Amino acid sequence: MIFKKLLAGVALSLLAVPGIAADAPVAMIVAQGGLGDGSWNDTANAGFEAGIAETGLEGRAIESNDVVAQGEEIMRRAADSNFGLVLSLEYAHGEPMEGLAPDYPDTSWAIFNQVRAGDNIASVLFGEHQGSYLAGVLAAKMTTTEGVEGINPEPILGVIPAVKSPGIDKFVVGFIQGAKSVNPDIEVKVGYAESFGDPTKGEQMANAMFEGGADIVYHVAGGTGLGVIAAAEASGHYAIGVDTNQDGLAPGHVLTSMVKRVDVATEELIKAYAADKFPGGETLKFGLPENGVGLTEMEFTKDIIPAEYLEAVEAAKAGIIAGDIEVWDVSSQGYPDFYN
Secondary structure, three states, X not given: OEEEEEOEOOEOOOOOOOOOOOOOOEEEEOOOOOOOOXXXXXXXXXXXXXXXXXXXXXXXXXXXXXXXXXXXXXXXXXXXXXXXXXXXXXXXXHHHHHHHXXXXXXXXXXXXXXXXXXXXXXXXXXXXXXXXXXXXXXXXXXXXXXXXXXXXXXXEEXXXXXXXXXXXXXXXXXXXXXXXXXXXXXXXXXXXXXXXXXXXXXXXXXXHHHHOOOOEEEEEOHHHXXXXXXXXXXXXOEEEEEEOOOHHHOOOOEEEEEEEOHHHHHHHHHHHHHOOOOOOOOEXXXXXXXXXXXXXXXXXXXXXXXXXXXXXXXXXXHHHHHOOOOOOOHHHHOOXXXXX
């Protein structure tokens, strides 16, 4: 059974269970943007629900009015309330989790999109840069294709990330690198929305990019990205979705989505915890070789994408998996010279 709790301030009434045992309940702290974002949080929650259903554990998805500022207190309260496993989807929780974990050695912890030290912390990394590279290849191929409605002759693309951070810019830089592998002179407009939950702002920013010559805009912005997709549909242009398959949100106007299988990772962590095999102290990787990221089947747009473009995407994928193409990873390498 799942309990969803919206925090008011920092007040939190959590289920108290005596002792930490293998059957103690699990908690998942929802990131900025909240449930209903149609992206990162919702995808993770699907895996969370599947994991607790399969194991028979009780679980709770925890939302907060200010999940960044309240992070340490939320996590501490969860541990004090004897949740045996605490997963956080919020990137900003990595540092406080690393500090808290030694105080709660009997609690299992999991953080996503970064590596944190601790024998009871499992770190989960995704190859977002690799999947985004493929999206960039496809977008760069499409952006000057003649005879496709909504595509103009200018080699201009757009990206709307929610905030500037290594975890988000990992997508952005990978996308730009993939696009420039097709056309070194392509222009990629980047505009930070400064929000994961503002569809209106996403729509306004996307419209500005479309008016500025872009015909395909990739969003890395959670719920804000729903506005990007709405703008693409209304203007007759194209969006690229993120985290989950968003192609059906505006059929024919979402070119593809860069899927990130956080649902698989979340479910696997819960199952490992229930089996007393939690990978504490380990870093789990979900990249292209593990089928942890990738593009959708393009159900609604494949008819407008030339076969040779799809072949180019597959060739890039094979090159990355083989190690012949190295995609820049901002989270571990910093920012490259080609990103200003």
